[in-house]
Amino acid sequence: MNITxxxxxxxxxxxxxLPPGQYDAGDDWPVLSAEVTPELTVAxxxxxxxxxxxxxxxxxxxxxxxxxASAYTGDIHCVTGxxxxxxxxxxxxxxxxxxxVRPHGSATHAVAYSHTGYTTSLPLADLTGGRAWIAFExxxxxxxxEHGGPARLLVPHLYFWKSAKWIAGLTLLDHDExxxxxxxxxxxxxxxxxxxxxxxx
Amino acid sequence: MTETAAKATxxxxxxxxxxxxxxxxxxxxxEAAAVWQTATITGVRxxxxxxxxxxxxxxxxxxxxxxxxxxxxxTAGDGYxxxxxxxxxxxPDDSGHIELTLDHVVDGExxxxxxxxxxxxxxxxxRGPLSGFFAWPGDRPALLLGAGSGVVPLMSMVRHHRARxxxxxxxMVVSARSPEELIYARELGPETTTVFTRAAPRGxxxxxxxxxxxxxxxxxxxxxxWEAYVCGSNGFAEHxxxxxxxxxxxxxxxxxxxxx
Ligand SMILES: Cc1cc2nc3c(=O)[nH]c(=O)nc-3n(C[C@H](O)[C@H](O)[C@H](O)COP(=O)(O)OP(=O)(O)OC[C@H]3O[C@@H](n4cnc5c(N)ncnc54)[C@H](O)[C@@H]3O)c2cc1C
Numbered sequence: 007m008n009i010t011x012x013x014x015x016x017x018x019x020x021x022x023x024l025p026p027g028q029y030d031a032g033d034d035w036p037v038l039s040a041e042v043t044p045e046l047t048v049a050x051x052x053x054x055x056x057x058x059x060x061x062x063x064x065x066x067x068x069x070x071x072x073x074x075a076s077a078y079t080g081d082i083h084c085v086t087g088x089x090x091x092x093x094x095x096x097x098x099x100x101x102x103x104x105x106x107v108r109p110h111g112s113a114t115h116a117v118a119y120s121h122t123g124y125t126t127s128l129p130l131a132d133l134t135g136g137r138a139w140i141a142f143e144x145x146x147x148x149x150x151x152e153h154g155g156p157a158r159l160l161v162p163h164l165y166f167w168k169s170a171k172w173i174a175g176l177t178l179l180d181h182d183e184x185x186x187x188x189x190x191x192x193x194x195x196x197x198x199x200x201x202x203x204x205x206x207x
Numbered sequence: 208m209t210e211t212a213a214k215a216t217x218x219x220x221x222x223x224x225x226x227x228x229x230x231x232x233x234x235x236x237x238e239a240a241a242v243w244q245t246a247t248i249t250g251v252r253x254x255x256x257x258x259x260x261x262x263x264x265x266x267x268x269x270x271x272x273x274x275x276x277x278x279x280x281x282t283a284g285d286g287y288x289x290x291x292x293x294x295x296x297x298x299p300d301d302s303g304h305i306e307l308t309l310d311h312v313v314d315g316e317x318x319x320x321x322x323x324x325x326x327x328x329x330x331x332x333x334r335g336p337l338s339g340f341f342a343w344p345g346d347r348p349a350l351l352l353g354a355g356s357g358v359v360p361l362m363s364m365v366r367h368h369r370a371r372x373x374x375x376x377x378x379m380v381v382s383a384r385s386p387e388e389l390i391y392a393r394e395l396g397p398e399t400t401t402v403f404t405r406a407a408p409r410g411x412x413x414x415x416x417x418x419x420x421x422x423x424x425x426x427x428x429x430x431x432x433w434e435a436y437v438c439g440s441n442g443f444a445e446h447x448x449x450x451x452x453x454x455x456x457x458x459x460x461x462x463x464x465x466x467x
Contacts, residue, residue, distance in 0.1 A: 008245060008332055010281040012324040015289050016316050027290055029316075037441040038465050040340055042448040042458045086292055123459070152445065190338045191240050203278075204337065206241030 023081055024089055025198035031088035037152045038086060039171060040186075041122045044151075046172055051121070051156045053103070053140060057178035060108035064175075067156065070140065073102040078139055078162060083198040085165040095160050096143035100133050103140065113178040117185055118159050120172040125185035128161065128168055129195060130178065137163055140173060165196040165203070243280065243332045244268070248325055249304065254390045258356060260296060260308045261321060265333060268305055271295050272342040273363035274436065274464075277335030279307070281320055291317045294359040294438075294464070295336065298366035305333075308390060310356040341436060341464045345373050348429035349436060350456075352416070352447045354382040355390075357439025360464060362391050364436070365398060376429040382416050382443065400424075416443075418450055425454045432457070438464040 016029075024030060048067050056062035065073075076099040083089045109130065116133055119125045132138065139160040142149060149155035154171025161168045167187045188194055193202040201207060246263035253259050271277075273295070280290040297306035311322040343349055343364045351361040358381045368377045379399045383389035385406035395401065400420055407413045425433065435456050437447045444465045451461055 007286060008243075008282055008330065009284055010320070010331055011329050013281045013283050013289075013320050015281070015283045015287045018285075018287060027288065029289070036465070037444075040463050042452055042461050042463065043445060044458075087290060152441070186340075187338075190340050204240045204334075 023091060025083055026201045027087065027203075028083055028089040028198065029087055031090050034088070035090060035153065036084065036086070036088060038084065039122075039124070039152070041124060044122050044172055046121050046151070046156060048156045053157065053173060054175035055103055055107045055178070056175070057116070058110040058113035058180060059178055060110070061106070063107050065103070067142075070098055070103075070142075070157075073098045076102070076139060078141070078160060080162055082162050082166050082169075085167055085192065085196065085198075085203050089198075094145055095139060095141040095149075096146070097139045097141035097157070097160065099136060100138040100140060100159075101136060104134060109178055112180045115179045115182045116176045117179065117183050118168075118170040118176050119174050119185075120170050121174045122172055124170055124172070126168050126170050127182055127185040127188050127194065128164070129182075132161060132164060132168075132195070133176070137161065163197070165193075165198055167192065168196055240335055240337050242267075243334050245330050246279075246305070246333045248327050248329045248331075250327060251325070254308060255388050255392075257311045257388065258308055258390050259311075259322065260306050261325065262297075262304055262306050263331075263333070264304055266303050268303060269336065270301075271299055271305075271336035272339075272344055273298060273367040274341040274343045274360045275336035275338060276341075276360065276464075277305075277307075277333045277337060279317065280332040280334075281317055282332070289316045292337070295363050296359045298363055298370050300370070308356065308359045308362075341438070341462050343367075343434070343436065345371060345375065347431060347434040348376040349378075350424055350433035350451075351377070351379040352381075352421075352435065352437045352451070353379070354416070354439035354443040354447070355384075355388075357437075357443060357464070357466060358390050360438055361436060362394070365394075365396075368398075369396075376427070376433075378424050378427075380416060380420050380424070382439075416447060416450065418454060421450045421454045425451075425456060432460060435461045436464070437461060439466065441465045 054064040077096045079094045081091050117127050141160040142157050159170045159173045244267050246265045249264050250262040276292050276294045282288045293307045296308045309318045309321050312318045353361045382402040402416045444463050
C-alpha cells in the first residue's frame with residue numbers, strides 16, 4: 007500500500023451500497039456527456055431493436071407507452087467516481103421490448119446507440135432479466151435533456167456510461183463490438199462492484 | 208488483457224445509423240492505463256489565489272497527447288483511498304515529468320490535500336493517460352473554448368503547438384471570473400481571447416462568453432475546418448457548445464470534456 011503523507015480523507019461512512027473507489031454524490035447529478043446535448047423532442051424520438059432478432063422493430067413514444075410501465079428505484083454509479091443513491095426512474099423494462107423482437111439464440115451482445123451517434127456495447131445478459139430499462143422519467147418528471155431525455159437506456163448495475171443517453175436503438179450481435187468509451191480504453195463490461203473501469207481492470 | 212478484450216479491439220467499430228458520430232482521436236493503450244504508478248511531487252507553482260500547478264516525476268510515464276487525463280489516487284493510513292480525474296497540463300515531452308493544475312475546491316477531499324498539505328517529495332499514485340476522445344494530436348486546426356480549470360487540457364494543446372512550432376491554426380477563448388483568477392495568464396499569447404465574467408481591467412467588458420467571441424473565429428474557416436474542444440463545468444460546456452452550434456460549427460466536430 008502506498009500511503010499518502012498527511013492524507014486522512016473524509017470521515018468514513020459505513021455504506022454497504024458504495025462500490026469500491028466510489029463516493030456518494032448526494033444531491034448532485036454531474037453531467038459528463040462528451041457531445042453536444044441534442045435538441046431532440048419527444049416527437050422526434052424513436053427506438054429500434056434490430057440485428058440478430060426475428061422481427062426488427064421501431065417504437066415511437068406512443069408505441070412505447072402501450073408496453074407495461076416499469077420503474078427502477080435504487081443506485082447509479084459513474085466511472086468518474088460518484089454514486090447516487092435512491093434515485094427513481096420510470097419507463098419500460100427492456101425485457102418488454104425484447105420479447106416483441108424475439109432475439110435469436112445466437113445473440114450474445116448488443117450495441118446501444120444514441121440519436122447523437124454515441125455508442126456503447128453490452129453483453130445481452132446484462133440487458134435482460136429485469137435489469138435494464140428505457141427510462142422516460144426521473145423522479146416523476148420527464149427526463150431532462152442533459153441527462154438523456156426524452157429517453158435513455160438504464161442499466162444501473164453497470165457503470166453509467168453503459169446507460170446511453172438519447173437512446174435510439176440496440177443492435178443485437180453474436181460478438182462484442184466496442185462502443186465509444188470501450189474504444190477509448192474503458193472496460194468491455196463495466197461492473198462497478200469489480201471496479202472494471204478500464205480495459206485490463 | 209483478457210481474450211474478449213483483445214478480440215473487441217480487433218473488431219470493426221460499430222457505425223450507428225444516426226445523424227452523426229464523433230470518433231475518438233487516438234487509439235488508447237489499455238496496458239498503460241491499467242497500472243498505478245508512483246508520482247513524486249517535484250515542484251509547486253501558484254497560478255491564481257485558488258489554483259496551483261503541481262509538477263511530478265513519473266519515471267514510467269508512457270507519454271500522452273494534449274487533452275488526455277489521468278486518474279489520481281490518495282491513500283490514507285487505514286487503506287481508505289480517494290481517486291479523481293485530472294487533465295494533463297504539460298505538453299508531451301520526454302522529461303519523465305508531468306504537470307497538473309488543480310483548483311482548490313472548498314472542502315475538496317483531493318484538491319484540499321494538494322492545496323493544504325502537499326509539498327515536494329510527497330508521493331501519490333496515477334494511472335493513465337486515459338481517453339483518446341479529447342486528445343489533440345496536433346493535426347487538425349483547433350478551436351479551444353475553456354472556463355476556469357477547464358483551460359488545463361487546452362493549455363497542454365497550446366504548449367504542444369508552441370513546443371513543436373506547429374503551423375496548423377490554433378485559437379483559444381478562455382473565460383475566468385477576473386484577471387486574478389485567470390490560470391496561466393502570463394503564458395497566454397496572441398492565440399488567446401480572454402473573457403471575464405465578474406471583474407475586468409478598466410475598459411474591458413464584463414460578461415459571459417458570447418457569439419461575438421466565437422463568430423469571428425468560425426469565420427476564419429481554416430482548411431479542413433475547426434476541430435472544437437470545449438472544457439469546463441457542465442454549465443459552461445452546455446453554454447459554449449450551444450454558441451458553437453449556433454455559429455455554424457458542425458456538432459460532429461465538437462468535443463466536450465465536462466469536469467462535473
Ligand atoms: C476528465 C476530468 C478532468 C478533470 N481535470 C481537472 C483539472 O485539470 N483540474 C481540476 O482542478 N479539476 C479537474 N477535474 C475535477 C476533479 O476530478 C475533481 O472533481 C476536483 O478536483 C474536486 O475533487 P475534490 O476531491 O477536491 O473535491 P470533492 O471532495 O470531490 O468535492 C467536490 C464536491 O463534491 C462534494 N462531495 C464530494 N464527495 C463528498 C462526500 N463524500 N460527502 C460530501 N460531499 C462530497 C463536495 O462538497 C464538493 O462540493 C477533472 C474532472 C474530470 C472528470
